[in-house]
Amino acid sequence: MAQFSVLIPVYNGANFLAEALQSIADQTLDDVQIVVSDNASTDGTAQILENWQSRLNLRIITQQETLPMQAHFNAVLDLVETEFYMLLCHDDYLADPDALRLARDALIRAPDIAAVYCDLLYVTPQRRQLAQRSFRRGHLFSADQAGARSLSTARNQFGIPIGIRRASLGDLRYDPRFHYAMDVDISWALSRHQDVLHIPKPLIANRYGDMNMTWALLSKARDEYVGLAQKYGITMGPVDHLRLRVVNFLVGQQKRLFGLYQVLVSWRG
8 A cells, every 4th residue: 555645636737737636746755545536527537547546556536526625625634645745836846856755754763743734835826936935934934923923014924734644634635714825724734742843944935926816805805813922822913914914915916926027927928
């Protein structure tokens, strides 16, 4: 049985799904299980999955009706069977052929660690590199400190997990109260009061484009960060609320400018 699985929730992902699957096929880690949940797509997603069926250890789940995003992600987490896993968005891809092997080896070497994170590449829809996010932290970092820093900076200070221990996931699922901050929430919940591992290499490419859900959810960001503070027992006074409002506004403007930069780079293609 495979030791590591990659979970891919997808809805109308025909434009990018094959690239995500190819990045898994290129991995140096052998015997990886890929679980793809097709959220009742209406484009060519099903055909792409059929074409890849014989090329990978691929399990395909087809939802009978389109589920809300968090419900779909939680349905995918219910399918985890392996000791380690990662969740890969269908429009992202693994940026290094050693990504899964490095994650698996790190989790084996540190049996008390729940998850492993890495640096990130931001790319255009055409895979042109926009930027690299280097977190500049030690091999071990505190999940509680990363969560608190996420609140003070209005940015995800965990990143994207490249490997998670199934035993640490347990019954934990995405909290329906959070949309914009759902990744911060589940990362924090996975490793609360624990250290987390970081691999200082860009192992995941995060694609920016017109369909990126970030733009639709920006208006919810401040309220959700306040909700995270309440959930994790962090007291916020009037000054903290004002600071969060200002920082959240500035981060929103930075993201919009970065989006315009992505359009320019894509156009110059």
